[in-house]
Amino acid sequence: MSSTPAVRRVDSDLERQGLLYVLSEALEKFSRLQQILKRQQIFIKVEHAEAESATAVDKLINYLEAHCEMFLGNSDRVARLLRGKPLNEAEEKAVIQALGILIVRTLQIHELLLLLPREVAKPQASFLLRDCFGRSDLKASIVLTNQFSAYEYRFEDILEKVNVEQKERVALTHGGNVLCQAFGDKDNPLAWAVLAHEYGHVLDDQDEISKGIVRTEHSSGGVDQLAQQAEPDLGADVVAETVADFIAAHVLGPASLMPILFVEMMQPRLDVRQGMLAGHPPTPVRVQLVCDYLTQLGVSTKDFELVFETYKLDYERKVQEMDEAQRNGLESMEKQAQKLLSPLVSEIASKVNSLGLQRFGMQNVERARLLQQSLASKQPISSRRSRLDSDIYSALGSLKCGTTTPEQAYKVLAGLDEVAVPGSEIVTAGWLYRLSSFEEELMKTFPDEPGQRADLDVYGKYVEKTDGLLLKSLEAADVHAEILRRLTSA
Amino acid sequence: MATATAPRNDIYLSVLAGRAITALADLAAEPSAWNERIEKDLRGGIVYFQAVRAQGGGVLSRTSSGWNALKRSVGSTPGVGASSTDFSAAAEKFERFLFELVSNRKHAPQMSELVEVIEFLGKTATDR
Numbered sequence: 001m002s003s004t005p006a007v008r009r010v011d012s013d014l015e016r017q018g019l020l021y022v023l024s025e026a027l028e029k030f031s032r033l034q035q036i037l038k039r040q041q042i043f044i045k046v047e048h049a050e051a052e053s054a055t056a057v058d059k060l061i062n063y064l065e066a067h068c069e070m071f072l073g074n075s076d077r078v079a080r081l082l083r084g085k086p087l088n089e090a091e092e093k094a095v096i097q098a099l100g101i102l103i104v105r106t107l108q109i110h111e112l113l114l115l116l117p118r119e120v121a122k123p124q125a126s127f128l129l130r131d132c133f134g135r136s137d138l139k140a141s142i143v144l145t146n147q148f149s150a151y152e153y154r155f156e157d158i159l160e161k162v163n164v165e166q167k168e169r170v171a172l173t174h175g176g177n178v179l180c181q182a183f184g185d186k187d188n189p190l191a192w193a194v195l196a197h198e199y200g201h202v203l204d205d206q207d208e209i210s211k212g213i214v215r216t217e218h219s220s221g222g223v224d225q226l227a228q229q230a231e232p233d234l235g236a237d238v239v240a241e242t243v244a245d246f247i248a249a250h251v252l253g254p255a256s257l258m259p260i261l262f263v264e265m266m267q268p269r270l271d272v273r274q275g276m277l278a279g280h281p282p283t284p285v286r287v288q289l290v291c292d293y294l295t296q297l298g299v300s301t302k303d304f305e306l307v308f309e310t311y312k313l314d315y316e317r318k319v320q321e322m323d324e325a326q327r328n329g330l331e332s333m334e335k336q337a338q339k340l341l342s343p344l345v346s347e348i349a350s351k352v353n354s355l356g357l358q359r360f361g362m363q364n365v366e367r368a369r370l371l372q373q374s375l376a377s378k379q380p381i382s383s384r385r386s387r388l389d390s391d392i393y394s395a396l397g398s399l400k401c402g403t404t405t406p407e408q409a410y411k412v413l414a415g416l417d418e419v420a421v422p423g424s425e426i427v428t429a430g431w432l433y434r435l436s437s438f439e440e441e442l443m444k445t446f447p448d449e450p451g452q453r454a455d456l457d458v459y460g461k462y463v464e465k466t467d468g469l470l471l472k473s474l475e476a477a478d479v480h481a482e483i484l485r486r487l488t489s490a
Numbered sequence: 491m492a493t494a495t496a497p498r499n500d501i502y503l504s505v506l507a508g509r510a511i512t513a514l515a516d517l518a519a520e521p522s523a524w525n526e527r528i529e530k531d532l533r534g535g536i537v538y539f540q541a542v543r544a545q546g547g548g549v550l551s552r553t554s555s556g557w558n559a560l561k562r563s564v565g566s567t568p569g570v571g572a573s574s575t576d577f578s579a580a581a582e583k584f585e586r587f588l589f590e591l592v593s594n595r596k597h598a599p600q601m602s603e604l605v606e607v608i609e610f611l612g613k614t615a616t617d618r
Contacts, residue, residue: 063502066501066502066505067502067504067505067508069505070505070508070509070512071508073508073509073512074512074515077515077519087519088518088519088601089518089601089605090514090515090518090519090601090604090605090608091515091518091519093515093605093608093609093612094511094512094514094515094518094608095515096612097508097511097608097609097611097612097613097615097616098508098511098512098612100612100615100616101504101507101508101511101612101615101616102508103616104504104615104616105504268612268616269616
């Protein structure tokens with residue numbers, strides 16, 4: 001019997017980092033869901049002003065709030081954990097388990113939004129894709145749906161699952177492709193990298209990249225070998241997913257992986273599914289392949305290294321918590337995916353590079369780092385001057401009354417012209433800003449004052465402001481680019 | 491053993507589990523911290539275990555076939571792969587633990603016991 005609890009510190013910096021990431025993602029998802037439900041509630045009240053009885057939306061709001069209240073019972077402990085103050089083992093476990101319950105219930109309610117009237121995707125999501133892929137017409141619609149569909153299934157996959165024949169499937173997608181986005185990510189441009197992956201599938205289908213590779217491999221027996229060991233078409237799925245990952249990374253850089261890693265870290269356990277995770281290679285394999293691909297393109301992943309390392313630790317811990325059969329199954333999947341993909345990676349990279357897409361390069365990373373500072377000072381980042389301020393000042397200083405010609409003066413003044421910031425830089429700067437600012441916001445949310453409960457609205461407002469800045473930036477950048485295009489063509 | 495009490499309609503089982511977790515953590519931090527709220531939340535934990543046992547562990551993971559088709563999940567958690575008998579036995583053991591804790595406030599549980607119950611409550615309540 002112990003009356004004096006043993007005190008433990010969070011074991012390592014990485015473990016603490018993992019907790020911070022999970023907490024930030026959980027509070028963000030909670031806040032977004034709460035906002036959606038409140039908008040639905042207002043809509044219902046306006047539509048049915050006379051109705052007094054509780055609606056399904058009210059029930060969902062109450063359900064969410066009850067779980068939030070339960071979690072907030074641990075406010076003191078969370079505040080101490082955030083500041084690296086000691087907790088005993090039971091307290092530490094309690095925070096993790098209570099947070100896990102809040103996360104799982106939040107995600108479940110998110111899936112129930114399927115049953116409510118749907119909101120529509122933001123036009124900025126299309127602006128981002130049009131800009132990244134350099135296409136004025138994407139020939140794709142974006143719809144909001146549940147998280148499982150958005151993150152793991154393509155529209156075409158679902159048509160296949162409900163046994164729609166191939167010919168009908170072609171007809172159904174004839175009017176354009178459908179890209180799915182989670183309800184909760186409607187206002188969250190940082191999560192839209194998932195759409196770039198989905199659009200990668202569209203390009204893959206058009207150019208038959210993965211099909212071509214699989215056909216070649218079939219003749220040599222490579223893909224068949226994996227398919228025989230696991231599921232039919234599995235090899236083809238894994239190749240197609242890797243093509244889509246590379247396309248997303250090609251246009252968006254390392255930020256293309258971020259939403260996937262955060263969503264996965266937030267889950268209390270690894271969701272092991274039949275076969276290879278809904279066609280995807282296990283995430284650590286995806287991360288490694290994409291990072292290697294970006295290195296080949298000369299793009300540094302340094303800014304996101306902490307996320308990758310934390311994800312790795314989180315994944316390993318979750319694998320250890322699995323029972324032996326599941327663990328062995330997962331490890332076997334990883335080996336199979338690596339074995340299948342290793343010899344194909346250079347061919348996939350080469351085919352993706354030959355698509356002629358705008359490449360996210362190191363200069364984009366460097367510009368995104370500067371833009372991050374503007375976001376930190378609450379400025380939208382839709383445009384920037386292509387010349388340095390010092391060069392412009394120097395050129396302005398060289399203008400002489402009476403000697404400078406109007407042409408020379410206009411040339412110097414043109415240095416003040418601004419260019420639209422590419423969407424890929426806006427998203428990358430957004431991620432860099434989030435990674436550098438969320439901890440401080442968590443501290444504000446969970447103040448270090450005994451007995452004071454956390455105020456999740458503080459974090460909600462931070463999320464809302466960041467969304468607002470990024471949405472404004474994407475919109476203004478699109479308008480700016482369009483004006484410049486028209487001026488140029490005129 | 492406590493007598494079975496039906497959970498109130500306005501209290502969600504996972505909330506009962508979460509509150510019991512919080513109460514156990516409060517006791518772990520300060521064994522003499524007993525108050526009405528802690529007692530109520532531990533009693534809620536007993537109700538939670540009774541409900542979980544009554545439904546063979548499936549109370550929180552009840553899924554429609556449609557959901558399953560989409561989710562394609564294999565395996566579950568509370569003692570992943572454990573039989574419903576093992577599960578019920580564990581739930582009964584922890585229910586008894588909470589009952590003894592509430593009945594005899596002076597009983598100071600070991601840290602390992604508290605950790606075990608907290609983990610079981612958390613895992614069963616997050617099993618989807």
